[in-house]
Amino acid sequence: MHNFTATYTDLYQINMAQVYFQQGKHEHQAVFDYFFRKLPFEGGYAVFSGLETLLEILEDFRFSKEDLDFLNAQGLDSKFLDYLKDFKFQGNIISSAEGDIVFPTRPVLQVEANMVEAQLVETILLNILNFQTLITTKASRIRKSAGDQMLIDFGMRRAQSSGAYHASRAAFIGGFEATSNVVAGKDFNIPISGTMAHSFVQSYDDELTAFRDFAQSHPDNSILLVDTYDTLKSGLPNAIKVGKEMKSRGEELKGIRLDSGDLSYLAKKCRKALDEAGLQDVKIAASNQLDEYVIRSLKEQQGPIDVFGVGTNLVIGDPDAALDGVYKLAFANDKPRIKLSENLAKLTLPHKKQVYRMRNSEGKLTGADAVTLREETNIAHMNHPFDASKSLRFNDCTEEALLHYVMKDGKRTEPPKRLQDIKAYSRKRLAEFTEEFQRFENPHLYKIGISDQLLEEREALRNHYKTQNA
Ligand SMILES: Nc1ncnc2c1ncn2[C@@H]1O[C@H](COP(=O)(O)OP(=O)(O)OP(=O)(O)O)[C@@H](O)[C@H]1O
Ligand SMILES: O=P(O)(O)OC[C@H]1O[C@H](OP(=O)(O)OP(=O)(O)O)[C@H](O)[C@@H]1O
């Protein structure tokens, strides 16, 4: 994996950190919230991911000698640079579980650290969490459409460059079974899978020989690409020939892949011909600019497609391209902090906080998460975060605390989780949300409320800064 040293940050973080150091404020303790304001893909939920990647980076987040030489050449203060020689992230991370279902406005993760540490980790934290959460959410939607069919990530070549590495990880958490991305497979223990390219077929004078050579070399694992010249007139009959030859040798053709044309129509024709040739076990894979909507349509048309290969639209998080996650100061030097805005929705929530998922007496979701001050319990009432006329009462509800310490004093509180376990957890958590929250068109709104005490604290601070600056 790329070695993320502490220069993996924006310059303004270092410039601010220098001032904190010079003013003797570098030991002041801060709490920052990571949250986002808008759900991606106009969907009803997001799936939080990237946490393990972040923790791994933070465990060894320091400046190398070359980093410090570079900063020295930029004219930064030599005493400050001396201090950075020993810099290491020694703060706490309080987080939602990776794979959990998360919503706008409420903190997804918090950083508790000194001002320098908290500021220097902001950029990498946003870089990792915004991207992986976006892609895991996209993958989860594609999984929803695909039902039980196999999903393979084909996105590496079309990803935003090295983003492919973490996109493959994120896609697996969201429900993909395999990836064509070999390095991600190796590093994250994701099953790898592959078929063949058009170039392979083109490089031969005839398609049949191309298929035969491939089958001979990969007797257990051949998926033949049948659309290079003509799917029904050439690719399919040649694949059937090779499939039968393999069968006579006691081998089995694994599948064929369709990559153009009307995928549902072609899959039906191919399935029929394969079955008639006694090749019922040969699978049909499809690719070509798939996403959750095309896959949903292909399923509705009952195209007998067993495997979907999804590239571009998955790894670029189409059409959103970015999650708008932000990192805002909530507490510093023993005082709650707020950021005011003309736009009410951009007011921040001050203080050290906790988030609770509210369930009714039967253990079912009530459709709301409540944000409270950290020490509060027994949430009976909550308020709309930005609309004073709206509030919600809870009767006889249980509260599940969603934020937990995952790093203390720069060290993880638990060993790293296996990707497979994160995926299984995520699936279980999403299954709690009814169809209304998961549908693609105008999904049901999951509510986020703030407790009476938090509202009071926020309003007091707001008035304080408003009058101070009047
Ligand atoms: N039966 C179908 N129902 C809905 N969408 C489909 C169906 N078959 C294919 N598609 C999708 O329609 C789009 C067709 O893309 P495009 O117009 O590029 O066709 P193509 O067959 O790939 O052409 P080319 O031969 O140039 O590659 C792709 O996103 C594909 O996944
Ligand atoms: O459409 P996507 O969802 O992005 O899926 C990946 C695409 O990448 C490959 O095409 P490409 O033309 O790059 O190579 P090929 O000649 O092997 O088909 C593959 O055949 C898919 O069509």
Ligand SMILES: O=C(O)c1cccnc1
């Ligand atoms: O294995 C495949 O078929 C594959 C891999 C990457 C991109 N498109 C297809």
